[in-house]
Amino acid sequence: MESLDDVIDAMIADRVIHRHRRKWLIALAVVVILALVILVFGGWKKRTGAAVDTVDAPYSVDASRFEYGIKSAKIVRTPKSEYQKAEAKVVVSIDALNTDEETHASAPISGRDMLLVVGDGEPLEASIRCKNEFGYDLVYGLPRVECTAEYDVAPDYTDTHVKIGVIGQAYEAESSLVSGDDPVWLQGDALVVVQMTATVETEKQP
């Protein structure tokens, strides 16, 4: 049951809206025009360029779960042969140490933590080998291990100025269905970009 008060309130509101209708319409039009202008000019400018420091190799990075010493890079070319097409890869030498104070667990280095920064486009993920084995589990408490990070690049890749972006790991709870509320190692922030000059090698086809 509507009371008289409500009816009077509604009437007053109606009047107020009518009295300021033109102002409302102008405000609405301004918002729409602003949105169109921003849309036409391609939105707000996205931040570009490296957000982390760039340093020269050899450089040692503390990525919390691991410690990486990034040493040198080379570009290995495999020329075209009768049965195989030409290939090239960037090989970066690293030594790695498991510094996982939280869980003391053996773990492999993820290729997503060691990215090759290429001129334009997405950085490339590494395929990492330690002691010449893929997916080698670094043991906590044992000395540094020699590793390589390999990136498959186009056969005509010539950029000898190699830049490796290192991404850290963070021990935190993500509260998901898989891990529950307990903290786990997750990919953290970008730490540093290590730059070096690569040597070029040509490998004979077997």
Next chain:
Amino acid sequence: MKIYRPTTVIVGVVFVLLGGILRLADPAEVLDDSSRQLVRGSIGAPLTGKDFTLTVTRVKFAQKVLQSESDDPDEVLTTEGVFVAVEFEVAGRHLPETIGDLSLETDGGATYEPFSSPSATSATAPAPGFTESQAAVFEVNPADLAGLTLRVTPMQFISYFTTNYAIDLGIPSEDVAADLVAKASTATGQEYLVPRPQLRVTS
């Protein structure tokens, strides 16, 4: 109608507190992980699961691991620490299945993962009536070995309650471990040849 009467508010607060108390009473003390059951066993003693019987038959420490009988130096695994090889047998009693992923745990809190190429990374149960012997090789830190335990962790599906297995490998203290590590560095016990998985009829 008044919604926020003092009684209503107090009842709400009491429910929130009750929830907190129930969360504190979570049976974390009883179970290793409240969503999984933990079954303990020890080396040499058969551990009976739903569809299989698992027995750890031998634990061997070594400095080098040979992946096959060839003398190719590229196929020898070496370490700055020490290798632990765990040999086990699984007798099947029902459908062949994967029991779970293997790992080692110590009292010090370390977790070690097995090598994938020459060794088993998971325990599998063969068909009923058969027993399969398998071996898993782990690279470990010789300073953290007390209370070495083999863990078998099944993949958890949301639909059912899984069982974890923890098998004590009989290394109660660091002194015992140090002895075994020292023995592994003497000439005779230095190398370990990973045995091939063998399937035989359960006797």
